Amino acid sequence: MPTIYEQVRRFYSRQMQLIDSGRVEDWVETFVDDAVIANNANPAPARGREVITKVVHRIVADAHERGLVHRHWLDMLTVDPIDEDSLETTFYALVVETAKGGTPGLFRSTRGRDVLVRRGSGWQVRERYVTHDGS
Amino acid sequence: MPTIYEQVRRFYSRQMQLIDSGRVEDWVETFVDDAVIANNANPAPARGREVITKVVHRIVADAHERGLVHRHWLDMLTVDPIDEDSLETTFYALVVETAKGGTPGLFRSTRGRDVLVRRGSGWQVRERYVTHDGS
Amino acid sequence: MPTIYEQVRRFYSRQMQLIDSGRVEDWVETFVDDAVIANNANPAPARGREVITKVVHRIVADAHERGLVHRHWLDMLTVDPIDEDSLETTFYALVVETAKGGTPGLFRSTRGRDVLVRRGSGWQVRERYVTHDGS
Numbered sequence: 147m148p149t150i151y152e153q154v155r156r157f158y159s160r161q162m163q164l165i166d167s168g169r170v171e172d173w174v175e176t177f178v179d180d181a182v183i184a185n186n187a188n189p190a191p192a193r194g195r196e197v198i199t200k201v202v203h204r205i206v207a208d209a210h211e212r213g214l215v216h217r218h219w220l221d222m223l224t225v226d227p228i229d230e231d232s233l234e235t236t237f238y239a240l241v242v243e244t245a246k247g248g249t250p251g252l253f254r255s256t257r258g259r260d261v262l263v264r265r266g267s268g269w270q271v272r273e274r275y276v277t278h279d280g281s
Numbered sequence: 282m283p284t285i286y287e288q289v290r291r292f293y294s295r296q297m298q299l300i301d302s303g304r305v306e307d308w309v310e311t312f313v314d315d316a317v318i319a320n321n322a323n324p325a326p327a328r329g330r331e332v333i334t335k336v337v338h339r340i341v342a343d344a345h346e347r348g349l350v351h352r353h354w355l356d357m358l359t360v361d362p363i364d365e366d367s368l369e370t371t372f373y374a375l376v377v378e379t380a381k382g383g384t385p386g387l388f389r390s391t392r393g394r395d396v397l398v399r400r401g402s403g404w405q406v407r408e409r410y411v412t413h414d415g416s
Numbered sequence: 417m418p419t420i421y422e423q424v425r426r427f428y429s430r431q432m433q434l435i436d437s438g439r440v441e442d443w444v445e446t447f448v449d450d451a452v453i454a455n456n457a458n459p460a461p462a463r464g465r466e467v468i469t470k471v472v473h474r475i476v477a478d479a480h481e482r483g484l485v486h487r488h489w490l491d492m493l494t495v496d497p498i499d500e501d502s503l504e505t506t507f508y509a510l511v512v513e514t515a516k517g518g519t520p521g522l523f524r525s526t527r528g529r530d531v532l533v534r535r536g537s538g539w540q541v542r543e544r545y546v547t548h549d550g551s
Contacts, residue, residue: 148284148286149418149422151418151422152284152287152422156286156359156360158357159357159359160359162357162373163359166392215415217357217373218357219356219375221356221429221491222429222488224426224430224433238487242387242390244390246415247415248415249387250375250387250390250415251387252512252520253520254519254520255485255487255514257433257436279520280485280515280517280520281517283421287421290421291421291494294493294494295494297492298494298508298527350550352492352525352527353492354491354508377510377522377525377549379549379550380550382550384521384523385510385522385523387522
C-alpha cells in the first residue's frame with residue numbers, strides 16, 4: 147500500500163500528463179464537480195467543471211494552433227492531512243514550452259496550494275490556488 | 282521495503298546521474314543486453330548495448346569537447362505493472378545545458394515511455410521510446 | 417511509516433519552500449548548529465548557523481530588492497545510509513528566476529551532496545557541498 151504522499155505524487159503525474167496531451171475531459175475528472183480554481187493573475191476564479199473545462203479547452207486549443215507543446219512539471223510537494231478524507235498540498239509548478247522546430251523555454255513558474263479529497267481509491271482536487279511568479 | 286514506484290524513481294535518479302557524469306559503461310548496465318532505444322527524431326532505433334554505448338559515447342564526448350554540462354531531469358512519472366517482472370513507465374525528461382561561464386538553458390524537453398524488467402533486486406530498461414518536443 | 421527516501425524528499429520540499437519564501441530563520445533550522453555549506457564557486461565554506469544565516473539573508477534581500485522571485489527545485493535524488501542516524505544524499509538543484517512582469521529563466525543549475533543526520537523524527541543537514549554547473 148503506497149503512502150498518501152506517494153498516492154498524491156502519482157495523482158499529479160497523471161493530472162499533468164492529461165492536460166499536456168490535450169485530454170481535457172479526462173483531466174477535468176481529476177477535479178470534484180464544484181471545484182474552484184483561482185490564481186493571482188485573474189480576479190475571477192473558475193467554479194465548477196463546466197466552466198473549468200471551457201477555460202482549459204481554450205488554453206489547449208490556443209497552444210495547439212500556435213504549434214506549441216506544453217509540459218507541466220510539479221514538485222517540491224508537501225502534503226498535510228486536514229482530516230481523514232481531505233488534505234492540503236503545496237507545490238511548485240513549471241510550464242515548459244516548445245515551439246515547432248524550436249528549443250524549449252520556461253513559459254511559467256508558479257507555486258500552488260490544493261485541497262484534495264478522497265474519491266474511491268484515489269483523490270480529486272476541490273480547490274486550487276496558483277500564484278504566478280512575476281505577476 | 283520501498284514500493285515499486287519508489288524503486289523506479291530511485292532507479293531513474295541513478296541512471297540520470299550516471300549519464301551526466303560521463304559514466305557510460307555504468308549507465309549502459311541499467312539496460313538489458315538487447316535493449317532498444319528509439320525516438321521520434323531518428324528513424325533508426327539503437328539496438329543492443331554495444332550500439333547504444335557507441336552512440337552515447339559520441340554524445341557525451343561531443344558535449345565535453347564543447348565545454349557543456351548536461352543535467353537530465355526526469356519526472357511526472359507513472360508506473361504500471363505489465364506482469365510480475367516487468368512494468369511500463371511514462372515520464373517527462375528535460376535536459377538542462379550549461380556552458381563554461383554561461384547561464385543554464387533548456388536543451389531539450391521530451392516525454393518518454395519505458396519498459397522495465399526485474400534484474401535481481403533492481404530494474405533494467407528493455408525498451409525506451411522518447412518523443413522530442415518540437416520535432 | 418514513510419520510507420527514509422520519502423522522508424528525505426519531503427524534507428527537501430519543505431527546505432526549498434522555506435528559503436524561497438524568505439523564511440531564513442525557519443530554513444536555517446533545517447541545518448545542525450555547526451553545519452558547513454560549501455560550493456565550487458567559493459573557496460571559503462560557510463560554517464555554523466550564524467554565518468549561514470548572514471550569507472543567506474543577504475542573498476534573499478538582494479533578490480527581493482531586485483524584484484526577483486527564486487524557486488529552488490531539487491531532484492534526481494539518491495539516498496544512501498552512512499549509519500543508523502546519518503545518510504548521504506546526492507541530487508540536482510535548479511534555481512528558476514522570475515523578474516516582475518518577466519518570463520522565468522534558469523538562474524542556476526547545480527548538483528549537490530549532503531550529509532543528513534537524524535533530529536527527533538526528522539532530519540537536518542550537517543554538510544552540504546554544491547557544484548555550480550559552468551563554474
